[in-house]
Amino acid sequence: MxxxxxxxxxxxxxxxxxxxxxxxxxxxxxxxxxxxxxxxxxxxxxxxxxxxxxxxxxxxxxxxxxxxxxxxxxxxxxxxxxxxxHYQVKIEPLSNCIAIPSDGTDVWEIDTTQLKTENKVGSGSFGDLYRGTYCSQEVAIKVLKPERVNAEMLREFSQEVYIMRKIRHKNVVQFIGACTRPPNLCIVTEFMSRGSVYDFLHKQRGVFKLPSLLKVGIDVSKGMNYLHQNNIIHRDLKTANLLMDENEVVKVADFGVARVQAQSGVMTAETGTYRWMAPEVIEHKPYDQKADVFSFGISLWELLTGELPYSYLTPLQAAVGVVQKGLRPTIPKNTHPRLAELLERCWQQDPTNRPDFSEILDILQHIKRK
CATH class of the missing domain: 3.30.70.260 (ACT domain)
Incomplete structure (x- = not known):
């Protein structure tokens, strides 16, 4: 690699x-x-x-x-x-502590003597996820791999801490604290015992029937509406970043690539995952919060079908199809009409034609009542 x-x-x-x-x-x-x-x-x-x-x-x-x-x-x-x-990236010299903006109103630096790491529950390119306890509370611990640490990764880490400590909502994974003193860099959040929606669908072969699907969609819409109201664009919304707790409440997670929206109302730094990514993001065009709405629509289709978006294509082939050919997933014929209409609106090519999350929430709650 x-x-x-x-x-x-x-x-x-x-x-x-x-x-x-x-x-x-x-x-x-x-x-x-x-x-x-x-x-x-x-x-x-x-x-x-x-x-x-x-x-x-x-x-x-x-x-x-x-x-x-x-x-x-x-x-x-x-x-x-x-x-x-891969895995042999040069480690750049680091200062004793990463500079993260603070307003002085909260204390979030972790006391590592109170943090106990248990079994590993996941692994990614830049870090490992562990189950553990902090002050006797069950937590998830995202530990950065020291050999992968570089300047860009530190910026991303500090951005994630900066954003997570500002937000508090029942449908957003709760930030508990962080260790910002190298080499022990980690972020501690509440532990979500049922794992990700992605794993439920694709590893456990779970199925969301319409009532459950609507509940998940409503949970995610509430969390995303809160983030957007606070000018935060997630930028990597997908089922792998939707986690379930023991009560099956779904919460938005992973703010490693999230950004506070610029005052101009548009963003020009692109990231995300191709299968869920909005066309304007793939094309290096300025974008706003409606990019998250596109990703939500793809995720909602995934909940509906239990299939990986564009599973017959590589991620890059999917990206080219989305941009150049207007490619979208096929909506099953027996889908609830209002839900099918919502999916098509969420993944409109023109971002201005997509609904915002407050409208999405109203639509999903209306379908649920009916």
Whole structure:
């Protein structure tokens, strides 16, 4: 596995050009994350496999490919590539504590002597999730892998802490505290004993009948409406980030890529997961809270069918289909008419035609009453 990062002046079709370059080399893209800044720069990060030679040789092949693409597509724009072997990322020097904005009204630094880690319940690219206790309360502990820590990851970590400590809602996973002193970086939240909706659907082969589906949709809509009212865009809303507690209350989780919305009302830093991602996000266009509504619509379809969105396509093929061909999941014929109508409105190509979460909540509650 390798992680490849491209930085360049942003331009239309950049993502598709870079993915074509990787495909020509024979690499299989496992993850892709795209970021762009308000002043016109782009950072595209790919996790790939399929390269059997030395890493330095891959870097040389990429550089030759970039030169060819610069001549064909990128004109005089400057492109730089860097390749790191996965799990062997250089650890950058860190200060004694990460700077996280504080208004002085709350204390959230974890007393590690009161934190007890038990069994691992999940693992990701940048961290592991453990079950544990804090001051005798059952908690979930998200621990960052020291070997994966870099400057970008620290920014993401501090952003997640900053956002989570500001929010409190019954349909948002409750933040308890964090350890911000390297190398023991972790975020502690309430423990959600029933796991994610994604695991329930795809690993346990669970089924949501209409009443249960509506309850989940209402729970998520309440949580998302609260976040949007507080100018927070989640940016990675999907069933893997919807967690269930012992009472089957569903809560929105994982704010690693969430952002406080800019005063201008639009965002230009892109991230998320392709199968659930709004077309304007895939295309590097400015976006707002309606990007979360698109992702919610895809997640609601997943609840309805129990299927992975575009399961017959790779994530990148799905992204291209969504943007260029208006591809959307097929709604089953026996779907409740109001629910089918809501799905189609949520994933409209034009974000202004999508409902907001207060309207979605009204529609789902109306269907439930009927």
């Amino acid at each position: 390798h992680e490849i990062t491209f930085s360049t002046v942003d331009k239309p079709k950049l993502l598709s050009q870079l993915t074509s370059l990787l495909a020509e080399i024979g690499l299989n893209i496992q993850e892709a994350h795209a970021f762009s800044t308000a002043d016109g720069f782009s950072l595209d990060v790919f996790v790939v496999d399929g390269w059997r030679e030395e890493t330095e040789e891959l870097k040389s092949v990429l550089e030759r490919g970039i030169l060819k693409y610069k001549e064909q597509y990128l004109s005089k724009r400057h492109v730089v590539s860097s390749v790191n072997e």
